[in-house]
Amino acid sequence: MTDKAPICWALIPVKAPGEGKSRLAGVLDAQARSRLVEAMLTQVVEAARGSPAIERVCLVSDPTRRNGDGATVIQDAGGGLNPALEAAVMALPAPAPDRILIVAADLPDLSSPELTMMARVASNVIAIAPDRHGAGTNALSLPFAIAPEFRFHFGTGSYAAHRAEALRFGYTVETMLSEGLEKDIDEPADLADARSNFQEAF
Numbered sequence: 001m002t003d004k005a006p007i008c009w010a011l012i013p014v015k016a017p018g019e020g021k022s023r024l025a026g027v028l029d030a031q032a033r034s035r036l037v038e039a040m041l042t043q044v045v046e047a048a049r050g051s052p053a054i055e056r057v058c059l060v061s062d063p064t065r066r067n068g069d070g071a072t073v074i075q076d077a078g079g080g081l082n083p084a085l086e087a088a089v090m091a092l093p094a095p096a097p098d099r100i101l102i103v104a105a106d107l108p109d110l111s112s113p114e115l116t117m118m119a120r121v122a123s124n125v126i127a128i129a130p131d132r133h134g135a136g137t138n139a140l141s142l143p144f145a146i147a148p149e150f151r152f153h154f155g156t157g158s159y160a161a162h163r164a165e166a167l168r169f170g171y172t173v174e175t176m177l178s179e180g181l182e183k184d185i186d187e188p189a190d191l192a193d194a195r196s197n198f199q200e201a202f
């Protein structure tokens, strides 16, 4: 007899249209930033939809993002990224999944196999994908059962903070290192990584 495959949903937080990537304001005008944000979001949603390990894709965002891409939009409850994610966990439609996979929307090289790797971990594992500096968190995979108590620490030093939080719950931490997961686009110096994929955007 084979075990039933666990059900994983992706949660992709993304600011309302026109609001993201303020740190690029010195090098990209508002229109170019907006095009870049939307192009990266499309890439991340497609990667999630292409992963056989992900059953449903949820955007945590402003409801104006409702569109035809097949994603469920969970309204951003406000207060910043961590409170918005905590509220989104509580607002997921029933029946809840076994696992949630939070994925930043600014990963231009992200692929479906990388998300499958994050989703298909053992039930006692919390998987963390750090950014290229080993400091931030670009994706976080955790069992839904502990998600309401798990304190999200997205922001400066979030990799170490998420690791500590996972250990506090007695989970095993797996750190996932791969190119598409590592390369988020935050600062002007990161833009070279987005240019190859999204030349037309900016």
Ligand SMILES: Nc1nc2c(ncn2[C@@H]2O[C@H](COP(=O)(O)OP(=O)(O)OP(=O)(O)O)[C@@H](O)[C@H]2O)c(=O)[nH]1
Residues within 6 Å of the ligand: 013, 014, 015, 016, 019, 020, 021, 022, 023, 024, 060, 061, 062, 076, 079, 080, 081, 084, 104, 105, 106, 184, 185, 186
């Ligand atoms: N729904 C939601 N998403 C957020 C919020 N803050 C950040 N995000 C998303 O979380 C991911 C990582 O955020 P950041 O790297 O800080 O991106 P950003 O906020 O667009 O960039 P800056 O404006 O330069 O800080 C991106 O997909 C953001 O759109 C928030 O308050 N609500």
Ligand SMILES: C[C@H](OP(=O)(O)O)C(=O)O
Residues within 6 Å of the ligand: 081, 131, 135, 136, 137, 138, 153, 154, 155, 156, 158, 159, 184, 186
């Ligand atoms: C959300 C934050 O992303 P950054 O703004 O550092 O890309 C993080 O890595 O926890």
